[in-house]
Amino acid sequence: MALLEVKNLGISFGGLRAVDDFNLTMDNGQLYGLIGPNGAGKTTAFNLLTGVYKPTDGSFMFDGKEMSGKSPIDINKAGIARTFQNIRLFSDMSVLDNVKVGLHNRETYGLASGILRLPSFFKQEKEMYDMGMELLKVFDLDKEANFKSSNLPYGKQRKLEIARALATNPKLLLLDEPAAGMNPNETAELMDTIALIRNKFNISILLIEHDMNLVMGICERIVVLEYGKIIANGTADEVKSNPRVIAAYLGE
Amino acid sequence: MKKIKTKTIIWLIIAVVIYAVLFYLDATGKLSRQFSRLLIPVGINIMLAVSLNLTVGFLGELTLGHAGFMSVGAYSGCMFTVFMDLPVYIEFPLALLIGGLVAAIFGVIIGVPALRLKGDYLAIVTLAFGEIIKSVIINMDITGGSAGLKGIEKTTNFTVMFVAVLVTIIVIANLINSRHGRAICAIRDNVIAAEAVGINVVYYKLLAFVVAAFFAGVAGVLYGHNLGILKPATFDFNKSIEILVIVVLGGMGSITGSVVAAIIITVLPEVLRGLDDYRMLIYAVVLIAMMLINSNPRISAFRKRIESKFNLKKNMKEAE
Amino acid sequence: MVIIEQFINGLNLGSIYALMALGYTMVYGIAKMLNFAHGDIIMVGAYTISVATTNLGLSPILSVLLSMLVCTVLGVVIEKVAYKPLRMASPLTVLITAIGVSYLLQSVALLIFGSKSQRVASVINVAPVTIGGITLTGESIVTLGVTIVIMILLVLFINKTKVGKAMLAVSEDRGAAELMGINVNNTISLTFAIGSFLAAVAGALFVSSYGFVDPYTGALPGIKAFVAAVLGGIGSVPGAMLGGILLGIIESLSKAYISTQLSDAIVFGVLILVLLFKPSGLLGKQRVTKV
Structure with missing residues (x-):
């Protein structure tokens, strides 16, 4: 059974068809790229898959469960996590606390336990600290654990967002332009990290990216959107030689 | 986690000391009437x-x-x-x-x-x-x-x-x-x-x-x-x-x-007797001034520098 | 007969709310902030008229003109000093500052004039008219007339002039308007100027109808006018008019038929109901946050 099965998903804003007839199937451990010209509906597709927008047509199954129309909270709990194109960190909180918020639903101690400082509080907080630091180490952020997250440099903020998303223990990770604003060295390093986390955490990844080197380098399959419609879906080589894709990017 | 426990104990000791001091001052009349009347409104x-x-x-x-x-x-x-x-x-x-x-x-x-x-x-x-x-x-x-x-x-x-x-x-x-x-x-x-x-x-x-x-x-x-x-x-x-x-x-x-x-x-x-007339004015100034100071770009840049330095030190200490 | 008189009272009060609501709605639409101090500008305007007529011995017309000048300048100064440095700050910061400004105006008035309310003579000298047993006071006639004229002028100004269109552009998208060469700071200042000018008009009408002023004169009507702006749909000029008139009528009728003391509670109850069931107001439009 596929991990993610999207069927004819679509949404309209007034008269604008932002995403139309979106179909996608992903299995465990796959790394897909979602590309397309600006305004093609890539982020809107992410917003549909994470419950920020409710689809006007179609549906999608995740892990065998119908998910369309569910709230972002339920979708995250089911195992889809994401990052944002314009970074959305908890800016007044520390780097470690950002990740701990991601770990929120993995621990169970109740309100009373937190207020009265019962043993379960200390035990689970210790677990959260350890898990959080481990995650930060993966992204080389452990030395900045106590920094206020808004004081991090841009590239590290992007990494922290990925770490926070991973903290929710997802099966599918949606990355919205993870390399935006990074220089070539940082991008190369990020490619390694993305490949690494896929194997380490055994998750599927769907990423939106404009940096073709990154997309072509690590994605097994690439989905191309134009005007809200999928115009190609295949391996890097297939997509590169697809006339419709060339037309979409370079014009007729 | 140990740190949290030590911190809690320190705070509790401080609280007990404050209580004891205030209670002693209040009960023995060392605190002027004016102040002892204020203890509850402060609380x-x-x-x-x-x-x-x-x-x-x-x-x-x-x-x-x-x-x-x-x-x-x-x-x-x-x-x-x-x-x-x-x-x-x-x-x-x-x-x-x-x-x-x-x-x-x-x-x-x-x-x-x-x-x-x-x-x-x-x-x-x-x-x-x-x-x-x-x-x-x-x-x-x-x-x-x-x-x-x-x-x-x-x-x-x-x-x-x-x-x-x-x-x-x-x-x-x-x-x-x-x-x-x-x-x-x-x-x-x-x-x-x-x-x-x-x-x-x-x-x-x-x-x-x-x-x-x-x-x-x-x-x-x-x-x-x-x-x-x-x-x-x-x-x-x-x-x-x-x-x-x-x-x-x-x-x-x-x-x-x-x-x-x-x-x-x-x-x-x-x-400060007589300040009561200016109470509203002071409140107004506090609200406006605090907001303007907190949003001043130079002040927030300064604060950011201090925070970074402080955090670095803290991290180094923890690493040791 | 009583109900018709109450209805006219409501129209009178509602017109004043409408004029104030225009200030709230324009500032909210363009500067994206709740100018909590707007109501207190009315108090400043009312005091100016009081000082101008009793202490300076100016004629009613000159007093009103002076009051308009004082309020307009005050509005622009407040914007420049207190709000402009906060363009990038969180809405919470701006709101707290605005509450601070409101408090500042009230406390300064309190220090200068004391807390006792002062009688102010009406600046309107129009004979009452009686139609079919119902008397319309001169104040009511002028209030209604002025409000209607201002409404029409304002709608024309916003939709027909270049400056008005710049205001619309800034309210839609500040960044894009700036890129199109619109001076956003000037546009926002102008909005505050117009809003405060309207507050001065409302202040003149208010003291003429009610005949007194104290440092808190503007506070409660200010909040109610904001309720009116929300009721009509924030950002909408006709909405402010509609909301103001409706609120004035609701208040008058509940004072007459339910309870004077509970009338404020009823007005606020209306606000809560509107926000729950139609948060965008009667004539407002829904906005979606972009992710």
């Missing part, structure tokens, strides 16, 4: 400010009806002791609990609809709520109307007040430093990101509202049992603003700050 303002800080500072939503929650708690708790005839050691704790719970229920009643709103609308709705409460209390017979509720036993003493303040601070500080508190702060910093990592935004907003209302309610009961009379006009918009001024002066999101500012704002007008 009440600390409770109000720390609880308001939970919604304004940590949840990041401005509520202008904190005095409304206080009045609901005050009236229900005080009416309980006025109309009931139980021994005081049963009656008074029950009254505190009732005041807190009724205020908390109002927290839910106003919180559920208010959650659908944000920012300015929420502020206005909470303000409206406070005014509605006041009008209703004035128009009821059982509350004594605008003349006030009289004949409340003056049960609030320094020890009770101190314990109440301590409980308020401990509950709210522990809440903030737990996973639940982090969820509340996450909502303040970015609602969309909070939902995206599975934080139940509605639940945690309501939680902050209800906890804040509860302690405001308890503070109200203590207030009534200190003065012996409740007047609806006490709990007007200006009272809500006074609490807000304390929170803003102490720093939004700083419990220690709220405590210190509550002491300053309560004691200052007593120390």
Whole structure:
């Protein structure tokens, strides 16, 4: 059974068809790229898959469960996590606390336990600290654990967002332009990290990216959107030689 | 984790010492009459400010009806002791609990609809709520109307007040430093990101509202049992603003700050006679100046530098 | 007959709310902030008229003109000093500052004039008209007339002039408007100027109808006018008019038929109901946050 099965998903804003007839199937451990010209509906597709927008047509199954129309909270709990194109960190909180918020639903101690400082509080907080630091180490952020997250440099903020998303223990990770604003060295390093986390955490990844080197380098399959419609879906080589894709990017 | 335990013990020792010193000064008459009269109002303002800080500072939503929650708690708790005839050691704790719970229920009643709103609308709705409460209390017979509720036993003493303040601070500080508190702060910093990592935004907003209302309610009961009379006009918009001024002066999101500012704002007008005429003006200046200073780009750049240095040192220490 | 008189009272009060609501709605639409101090500008305007007529011995017309000047300048100064440095700050910061400004105006008035309310003579000298047993006071006639004229002028100004279109552009998208060469700071200042000018008009009408002023004169009507702006749909000029008139009528009728003391509670109850069931107001439009 596929991990993610999207069927004819679509949404309209007034008269604008932002995403139309979106179909996608992903299995465990796959790394897909979602590309397309600006305004093609890539982020809107992410917003549909994470419950920020409710689809006007179609549906999608995740892990065998119908998910369309569910709230972002339920979708995250089911195992889809994401990052944002314009970074959305908890800016007044520390780097470690950002990740701990991601770990929120993995621990169970109740309100009373937190207020009265019962043993379960200390035990689970210790677990959260350890898990959080481990995650930060993966992204080389452990030395900045106590920094206020808004004081991090841009590239590290992007990494922290990925770490926070991973903290929710997802099966599918949606990355919205993870390399935006990074220089070539940082991008190369990020490619390694993305490949690494896929194997380490055994998750599927769907990423939106404009940096073709990154997309072509690590994605097994690439989905191309134009005007809200999928115009190609295949391996890097297939997509590169697809006339419709060339037309979409370079014009007729 | 060990650090948290040591910290807790240190704070408890400090609290006991403060209590002992104040109690000694008060009981032996070393504290002037003027100051010993202020101990309870200071405590009440600390409770109000720390609880308001939970919604304004940590949840990041401005509520202008904190005095409304206080009045609901005050009236229900005080009416309980006025109309009931139980021994005081049963009656008074029950009254505190009732005041807190009724205020908390109002927290839910106003919180559920208010959650659908944000920012300015929420502020206005909470303000409206406070005014509605006041009008209703004035128009009821059982509350004594605008003349006030009289004949409340003056049960609030320094020890009770101190314990109440301590409980308020401990509950709210522990809440903030737990996973639940982090969820509340996450909502303040970015609602969309909070939902995206599975934080139940509605639940945690309501939680902050209800906890804040509860302690405001308890503070109200203590207030009534200190003065012996409740007047609806006490709990007007200006009272809500006074609490807000304390929170803003102490720093939004700083419990220690709220405590210190509550002491300053309560004691200052007593120390400097004649300052009372300028009270409103000072409040206004505090609100405007604090906001302008906090938003000044040069000051925030300076603060950022300091923070980075401080954090680096802290990290290095932990690494050793 | 009584109900018709109450209805006219409501129209009168509602017109004043409408003029104030225009200030709220324009500032909210363009600067994206709740100018909590707007109501207190009305108080300043009322005091100016009081001082100008009793202390300076100016004629009613000159007093009103002076009051308009004072309020307009005050509005612009407040914007420049207190709000402009906060363009990038969080809405919470701006709102707290605005509450501070409101408090500042009230406390300064309190220090200068004391808390006792002062009688102010009406600046309107129009004979009452009686139609079919119902008397319309001169104040009511002028209030209604002025409000209607201002409404029409304002709608024309916003939709027909270049400056008005710049205001619309800034309210839609501040960044884009700036890129199109619109001076956003000037546009926001102008909005405050117009809003405060309208507050001065409302202040003149208010003291003429009610005959007194104290440091808190503007506070409660200010909040109610904001309720009116929300009721009509924030950002909408006709909405402010509609909301103001409706609110004035609701208040008058509940004072007459339910309870004077509960009338404020009823007005605020209306606000809560509107926000719950139609948060965008009667004529407002829904906005979606972009992710």
